[in-house]
Amino acid sequence: MNEHEGRVAIVTGGSRGIGKGVAVELSQQGSAVVVHGQTEHYAVETADEIVAAGGRAVPVWGAIDDPATSELLVDTALSHFGQIDTLV
Numbered sequence: 001m002n003e004h005e006g007r008v009a010i011v012t013g014g015s016r017g018i019g020k021g022v023a024v025e026l027s028q029q030g031s032a033v034v035v036h037g038q039t040e041h042y043a044v045e046t047a048d049e050i051v052a053a054g055g056r057a058v059p060v061w062g063a064i065d066d067p068a069t070s071e072l073l074v075d076t077a078l079s080h081f082g083q084i085d086t087l088v
Contacts, residue, residue, distance in 0.1 A: 005030035009086035010073050012064050015042035022088050027055030032081045034073055035059050056081070 009026045013019035015037025023033050027050045035050070035057050037043030043059035050057035058080050062069035077084045 002030045004086075007031045007085040008034070008077055008081040008083050009088060010034045010036065010077055010084060011088045012036045012073070014088070015039075015046045015059070015061075019088070020046050023057070024050060024053075026086070026088075027053070027057060031086065032056035033058075034077045034080070036064065036069070036073055037061050038063065 004026060009031045011019055011023040011026065011033055014023035014035040023035050023046060027033050033050060035043050035047045038061065040061045043061040047057040047059040058076055060073050060076050062072065074084065
């Protein structure tokens with residue numbers, strides 16, 4: 001069993017660049033991923049790519065320096081996957 005199997009990760013900045021690479025890799029290793037991005041388009045696109053590849057992911061978008069976005073990330077992880085194990 002992979003060490004990430006059954007875990008849940010929130011990846012801030014996970015919709016593009018290095019963050020996207022981390023989100024995709026965590027999903028390939030068995031984590032469900034909450035993909036954060038500044039804009040809806042890229043967050044949804046990345047989450048959709050993860051799901052299409054057989055992973056579990058949901059998108060969240062907004063300014064990370066806005067406390068409401070941070071709260072939404074946590075709430076989304078808990079409501080969709082029931083736990084949070086990893087924060088990137």
